[in-house]
Amino acid sequence: MIVTTIPSPAPAPFAFDGVVRLTRTGTTFIIFTVVIGFAALNTGNNPLYIGLTFMLGSLLLSGLASKGGLRGLDVAIDDIGEAWAGRPADAVLRITNRSRLWNVRDIIITSEDIAEPLLVPQLGRGRQEVVHATLLFRRRGHVELKSVDLYTRYPFGFFMKKRRVSLRGEMIVFPRLLDEQLHRDRFRTTTGEQTTVNRPGAGSEVHSFREFAHGDSLRHVYWKKSASLGRWIIKQTELDVARAVQVLVDPYRPRGTTEDEFEQMVSEATTFVHQALSRGLDVVLQMPRVSLRSKDGQGAHSMFRALALVEPSAEPVHQAMVRNTVVFAVGERP
Amino acid sequence: MTRRGREVEVLLLAMLAAVPLYFNYAIGIVPLVMFHAFMAAITVRVALGRGPDVVPPVLMRVLAFAYIGFYVVDAAVISRSAIAASTHLVLFIAAYQPIESLQRNNLSQRLLTTGLIFIASLATSTHIVIVAFVLLFGFLMFRQMIYVSHMETIRVTGRPYALAPASRAAAFYIAGATLIGAVLFPILPRLRNPIVPGMIGALGNTTTGLSDAIDFNQSRTSSPDPAVVARVWISPDAIPFFTPLRLRGAVYDSYSGNRWLQTSDRRRSIRHQRGVYRIARPLGFARVARVQQVLTRTEGRLFLPAGTYAVTGLPQVLRGPTRDSYLTISRTDSVTYEASMSRAVEPLEPESVRVPAYPAGPEVVALARQIAGSATGLEARAELVETYLLRNYQYVQRPEDIGRTAMTTEEFLLTVRRGHCEYFAAGMVTLLSTLNVPARIVGGFYGGRMNPLTGYFVIRREDAHAWVEAWNGSRWVTFDPTPPALRPGGSQGGMVGSYLSALGESATYFWDRYVLTFGLGDQVALAMEVITQLRRATRASRASFRRAVDVATSPGMVALYAGLLALVLLLWIVPLRRRPAFELLVRHLRACGIEVGPAMTVEEALSELRSERPEEAERLAPLIALYEQERFSGRTDPGRGRLLRKRLAELRA
Numbered sequence: 002m003i004v005t006t007i008p009s010p011a012p013a014p015f016a017f018d019g020v021v022r023l024t025r026t027g028t029t030f031i032i033f034t035v036v037i038g039f040a041a042l043n044t045g046n047n048p049l050y051i052g053l054t055f056m057l058g059s060l061l062l063s064g065l066a067s068k069g070g071l072r073g074l075d076v077a078i079d080d081i082g083e084a085w086a087g088r089p090a091d092a093v094l095r096i097t098n099r100s101r102l103w104n105v106r107d108i109i110i111t112s113e114d115i116a117e118p119l120l121v122p123q124l125g126r127g128r129q130e131v132v133h134a135t136l137l138f139r140r141r142g143h144v145e146l147k148s149v150d151l152y153t154r155y156p157f158g159f160f161m162k163k164r165r166v167s168l169r170g171e172m173i174v175f176p177r178l179l180d181e182q183l184h185r186d187r188f189r190t191t192t193g194e195q196t197t198v199n200r201p202g203a204g205s206e207v208h209s210f211r212e213f214a215h216g217d218s219l220r221h222v223y224w225k226k227s228a229s230l231g232r233w234i235i236k237q238t239e240l241d242v243a244r245a246v247q248v249l250v251d252p253y254r255p256r257g258t259t260e261d262e263f264e265q266m267v268s269e270a271t272t273f274v275h276q277a278l279s280r281g282l283d284v285v286l287q288m289p290r291v292s293l294r295s296k297d298g299q300g301a302h303s304m305f306r307a308l309a310l311v312e313p314s315a316e317p318v319h320q321a322m323v324r325n326t327v328v329f330a331v332g333e334r335p
Numbered sequence: 336m337t338r339r340g341r342e343v344e345v346l347l348l349a350m351l352a353a354v355p356l357y358f359n360y361a362i363g364i365v366p367l368v369m370f371h372a373f374m375a376a377i378t379v380r381v382a383l384g385r386g387p388d389v390v391p392p393v394l395m396r397v398l399a400f401a402y403i404g405f406y407v408v409d410a411a412v413i414s415r416s417a418i419a420a421s422t423h424l425v426l427f428i429a430a431y432q433p434i435e436s437l438q439r440n441n442l443s444q445r446l447l448t449t450g451l452i453f454i455a456s457l458a459t460s461t462h463i464v465i466v467a468f469v470l471l472f473g474f475l476m477f478r479q480m481i482y483v484s485h486m487e488t489i490r491v492t493g494r495p496y497a498l499a500p501a502s503r504a505a506a507f508y509i510a511g512a513t514l515i516g517a518v519l520f521p522i523l524p525r526l527r528n529p530i531v532p533g534m535i536g537a538l539g540n541t542t543t544g545l546s547d548a549i550d551f552n553q554s555r556t557s558s559p560d561p562a563v564v565a566r567v568w569i570s571p572d573a574i575p576f577f578t579p580l581r582l583r584g585a586v587y588d589s590y591s592g593n594r595w596l597q598t599s600d601r602r603r604s605i606r607h608q609r610g611v612y613r614i615a616r617p618l619g620f621a622r623v624a625r626v627q628q629v630l631t632r633t634e635g636r637l638f639l640p641a642g643t644y645a646v647t648g649l650p651q652v653l654r655g656p657t658r659d660s661y662l663t664i665s666r667t668d669s670v671t672y673e674a675s676m677s678r679a680v681e682p683l684e685p686e687s688v689r690v691p692a693y694p695a696g697p698e699v700v701a702l703a704r705q706i707a708g709s710a711t712g713l714e715a716r717a718e719l720v721e722t723y724l725l726r727n728y729q730y731v732q733r734p735e736d737i738g739r740t741a742m743t744t745e746e747f748l749l750t751v752r753r754g755h756c757e758y759f760a761a762g763m764v765t766l767l768s769t770l771n772v773p774a775r776i777v778g779g780f781y782g783g784r785m786n787p788l789t790g791y792f793v794i795r796r797e798d799a800h801a802w803v804e805a806w807n808g809s810r811w812v813t814f815d816p817t818p819p820a821l822r823p824g825g826s827q828g829g830m831v832g833s834y835l836s837a838l839g840e841s842a843t844y845f846w847d848r849y850v851l852t853f854g855l856g857d858q859v860a861l862a863m864e865v866i867t868q869l870r871r872a873t874r875a876s877r878a879s880f881r882r883a884v885d886v887a888t889s890p891g892m893v894a895l896y897a898g899l900l901a902l903v904l905l906l907w908i909v910p911l912r913r914r915p916a917f918e919l920l921v922r923h924l925r926a927c928g929i930e931v932g933p934a935m936t937v938e939e940a941l942s943e944l945r946s947e948r949p950e951e952a953e954r955l956a957p958l959i960a961l962y963e964q965e966r967f968s969g970r971t972d973p974g975r976g977r978l979l980r981k982r983l984a985e986l987r988a
Contacts, residue, residue, distance in 0.1 A: 015491040026443055026483065033447065037454055044458075045525055047851050048465065051516070052457045054523065055473060058515030062508055106481075106499060107488040118492055123499040156508055157477070158484030 015152055016111060020163050021064075027159030034060065060159060066103055067153055067162035073100025074124070076110070076149050078170035079131065086141045086177035086268075089116050094149075096121055097129040109152040114138055138174040141267065141309045146170035175305040176264075176271035201237045208239035245283035248274055249322055251330035252289060254313035258331045263313045270329035271308045274301075287326070289318040336500075339381060341482060342433075345445060346378040346387075348475050349429045352452035355468060361459035362419045370426040377433050387433040395434045402427055425451045442486070446479055463846040470509060477505035477512075525855040545584045545778050545799060549595040549757050554740035564780055565628040565638055565794045566844060573622035577676055579782040580792055581802065581813065582638035586659045588775035590693045593743050595761055595776050602655035602662070612652040614661065615644040617677030618810070627671045627848065630663070637661045637672075638779060638794075641813055644680045648672040669852050681810045688773040688806045695769045698749050703769040713772050717805035717814050720766045724816035728762070729753040759816040760801040773806035777813075788841045916962055919983045927951055937962065958982050 023031070034056045041049035075097045084090035098105060104126055110119040116137040124130055138144055146168045154161045201208045210223060213233035223236040250270045254263045277284045278301050286293045286304045288311060295301045313331075322328070336344075356367055377387045390398075402424065410420035429452060432445045453472055457465065481501040489495050549555070569577055587595035605612045624640055639646065639661060646652055646661075649672045653662040663670060695703075706723045707716045731753045734740045742751055744765045747758040754762075760776045767774040781800035783792035804811040849857070886892060921931045924940050927948060931940045937959050945952035961979050965972075 024487070026480075026487070029443070029447060033450065040458070042524065045854065046458055047853055048460055049454070049458045050520060050523055050525075050853075051465075051469065051850070052454050054516035054519040055469065055512055057519055058512035059477075059508070061515050062511045066508070066511075104504065106504075107485055109488065109492060118494075120488075120492060120494055120496060122496050154484050154488060155481070156484065156504060157480040158487050 015109065015161060016150070017161070017163065021068075022161045022163075024154060024158055024161055026157070027063075030056070030060070030157075030159055059157065063157045063159045064162075066156050067105075067160055069100060070098075070103040070105035070155065071108075071151050071153060071162055071164040073098050073103060073126070074105065074108070074151055074164070074166060075099060076151070076166045076168060078146060078168060081136065081170065081172050083175070084136060084138055084144075084172055085175045086138050088178065089135045089137055090174075092134045092136050094119070094132045094134050095129055096124060096132060098124045098126055100126050102126060105153055106155040107153055108155075110134075110149050111152070112146070112149040114144070114146060115149065141174050141176040141264070141271075143310065144172055144174045146172070173306050173309045175309045177268045178275055179268050179272040201239065208237045210234050210236055245285060246277045247285045247287065247323055247326040248277075249287040249320055249326045249328045250308065250311060251318065251320065251328065252311050252314040253317045253330065254315070255332040260313070263331050266329050266331045267308055267311060271305060273327065273329070274304060274308070287320060287322070289314070289320060336498075339384065341479075342381050342387075343378055344475065345442065345449075345479060346374055346381065346433060348472070348479065349445070349449045349452065350374045350378070351472060351475070352449050352456060353426065353429075355456035355460050355465065356422070356452075359456070359459040359461070361455065362422050363414065366423050366426060370430060373430045374433075377430075381433075386437060388437060390434065392434050392437055395431055399427075399431055422452075422455045425455065440486075442479075443483055446476065446483065450476070461851055463843055466846075470513065473512065474505050474509045477508050478502065481505060520850075521853065521858060521861055525853070525858055547585075547597065549587055549761065549776065549778070549801070551593045551595075551743055551758075551761070552741055554734055555755070555757060562796045563629065563793055563840075563843065563847070564796055564798070565626055565783075567627075567640065567783065567792045567794065568625040568790065569792070570622060573624070573676075576620055576678060577622065577624065577640065577642065578792070580780075580794065581641035581777075581800075582780040582794060583641055583643075583777055584636060584638050584660070584779040586657065586775050586777055586804075587801075588658060588691060590691050595764075597657035597660070600655045600658045600660075602653055605652045605654055605661075607652070610647050612646045612649070613644065613683065614639075614646065614652075614654070615680035616683055617644040617675070617680055619678035621675060621677035624674045624676055625671065626674050627669060629669050630665055630667075635662045635664055637663055637670075640674050640676055641779075642676040642678060642680055643674040644677055645675040646672055647675075667852055667854065669847070679810060679812075690771055690773050691764060691768050691775065693744075693765050693768040695765060696745060699745055699765060700769045702748060703766040706766065707770050712807075713805065714807040714812055716770050716772050717763075717767055717774065717803075717807075717812065720763050720770075721803075721814045721816045724759055724763055725818055727752065728759065728816075730759070730818050731755060756817040757801045760803050763803045763814065763816045767803075767805055775804050775811075777802050777804050781815075784836075784840075786837045786840050786844075788837050789844060791844075793840050793844075916965065916979055916983060919987065920959065920962060923955070923983075923986055927955075955986075958986065 034053065037049060037053050037056060040046070041053045077095045077097070079093040079095045081093075082091040094110070096108070096110070104123065105121075106123045108121040108124060110121065110132070114136050116135040119132050119134055121130055121132060148165045148167050151164045151166055152161060210226060211234070213222065213227075213235050217235050221235050221237070223234045226234040226236075248270060250267070254260075274284050274286060274295075278295060278298055281297075283294065283296045284301075284304065286295075286307065288307060291307060293300060293304045293307055295304050350371055353367060353370060356362055357364065373389065376389045380389060381387050388395075406420055406424050409423055410417045414420050414423065425448060429445070429448045432441055432448060435441055436445070453476075457469065460468075478501045481504055482498060485498045565582060567580055567582075569580075585597055587597055589596045589598050605614065621644075626638075626640065628638055630636075637646070637652070637660075649663045649665075649670060651664050653664070654660075655662065663672075703720070706720050708719070710716050710719055728747075729752065731737050732755050734742075734755070737751060737753045739751070742754070742758075744758065744761045747754045748762045748765065757776070764774045764776055778799070778801050780794045780798045781802070782798055783794035785792050800817070802813060802815040802817070804813055806812075917937070920937055921940075924931055924937075924944065927944055929940050929944050929947070931937065941952055941956060941959050944955065958979070961975070961982065965975050965979050
């Protein structure tokens, strides 16, 4: 089995832990200030004190400006497109500067889920800016975008200031899609004319009639028969599987298999379903307690969502299976 | 701004940083001119779109290596000052770096070098104009630093983007930095490190315009020089008695070879009693003047106002090194002290006075006798001579105007009869000498100009003057033979000019007093003032609080609180106790025998009442209609509510 994992992105050269880092410019400036301070103190020369206070003022102001500027920034997610693990996804971030005093420039926005650092050249006080971001998620499933890191060295570049801004954004990241070549041979059994599988389900052919039961949809009431018999009769259709592919995903993860193998299986199933849909096939995805059908591409989203959320099961789960079902499982199926 | 424009701005910034060095003479003018010429050549090339390599980079590198050795020679032989040599070195680096920028981006280093030049300029400047220079330089520097920060962000992210205009931001930050700087300036400790003395040279020396001798063999001119020598505060009630001010600097009481000289005196310390240095005995009306005075570094001579008999506020006062002159020792360039003055002073000890040995010719003697006539008193003779000179001699400030640059006192008295104050004073002393009256020339400053904004007299170097002191037998009496209108310090400008002058002088005073000479003593005074004000404010607030508590706990106020509380309770309880209209209706219906159940409306109750007691139902029907209107109408009508309650009250009655 080929296990492909996406490595964590390398941290940006400017990234750091904590909230502030002295830059080279800042270090030089502070050394310069200390020297001038010593000279002023030593000589009692007040013009030197003027220079010293001016430099100290610049340092203090630089710290206040970068801190105050970043503190006034809010980041919100406006929109996120369809996201697949390992593939760039488009998102729109809205950055607002709530500060009444500080303008901020040269803002760098990073996060472990943002593919490339974003740059906001200038954000005036009380203004907001929309930034198009490319997100890159490494794993499928329910992802919560908790925070982004904002960096700036504005105004004078003495300090690199950082602020972690909390976000309210959550989304479902679909499983990673693999190379199409991997599953080409698995489509051999799925092509052909439309057939039925002699079991009730979504389709156009009549399978059987039965008494109305609580919970049945009124759309399926066979009115003609009901009128003649004087009681409600339900018409059941036979499941269509022609130009359709039945996919079964078994979430059982036997002992001795790794999580990566399970993820690989889910990715393979997703890739298979994705390819089937792109070939115009109808897909029935069977998983424990859920059976999803996608016809003409409709319902695909639910299917990928189910695959994104499937969790490994410690115990085998019984699932009825029809002929030609494509099964995806980790290890040997019991 | 284009890259070229920014490069030009960086070059101009370095040139600007060095401009104050022309005026404070921290280094020679030659290296400065060379620096500016070289930088100007680079700037022109860059502005024309060419490279900054005025000199081939290879040659410049060779020069840079050669300069290492030259620096030692410069410090030891040429400028003989490590500070001046270091300033030259920094200027060289500033000229070298634009050419080096062809090889690598060195913008940060260039700005650092520019900062060093700026500090060298700042450290040696004393004029208030430096404030404008600091603001302009800071603004341009901040612009550049914002740009450097921007470029650094581009470098780390690898994504170029345009820099937004930075002028407004730079102006904003310069204002902020100035504000913070102004707050920090008085707080930073003013302590001189005794271990490493004088790393950077102190302020430039100043002169007062007074010479050691009055040498009539040379041309003696006084040029207009507005440099402030002293500022003197006198209380308004004393101004009529002690002005025009005379600040005494030097006493010329001996004559030799057409030169009036000061007589040497042994330098000796004057003892003080509780900080008061007594130098004479007061006679008559006395007042105190506060004097802020520039000190000459080499002498430390005090310019005490004429009539001073005591001095306070100085760490030390010495008599000497010439007769009747006083010194102090201070590490600062100016001192502030209080001079106690009286209309006249006598020496504390008997003084041996002598008549200057002036070799007067017979014509001068004859003139003196003619002036004195039959007067015999020392003071009377002096007055006659003074009056004679005032009436018969013409004041000419510039010797060139009378066609001769130098003349003797006799020539002045007998033939020319025109000259400046020194000739008048010397002529009077000469005449008094022939009359055997002890007299001497006093050099100092006269008049000054009153600053109406700050209330002090400003005495400038151009107010230098010479007058005469004659001995009357017990004390020295001041005489001034120079016509008063022509004495220095008497010039008057227009109203606007005077006002602007006063304004400028006030700013300069503030700058001198609270910036240039601000020291540890001022910090202590400031801290004490702050503590005093805080104590005062605390005391005031405590007293106000106590007063407020007293008022609040007075019986009248307690009664008022009780009344207010009762009113509030009344307003709160009455509506609670007021029964709803529905309940009143229900009670009335119950009285009529109709029990209104929980699921019953008053309309239903009215139907029942109508069947049992129709006449009562007819009476109640309009009221119930009114109630329903009040209860279910979306529109509130206070009048309707009042009418309903009134009817219900009538019903109850």
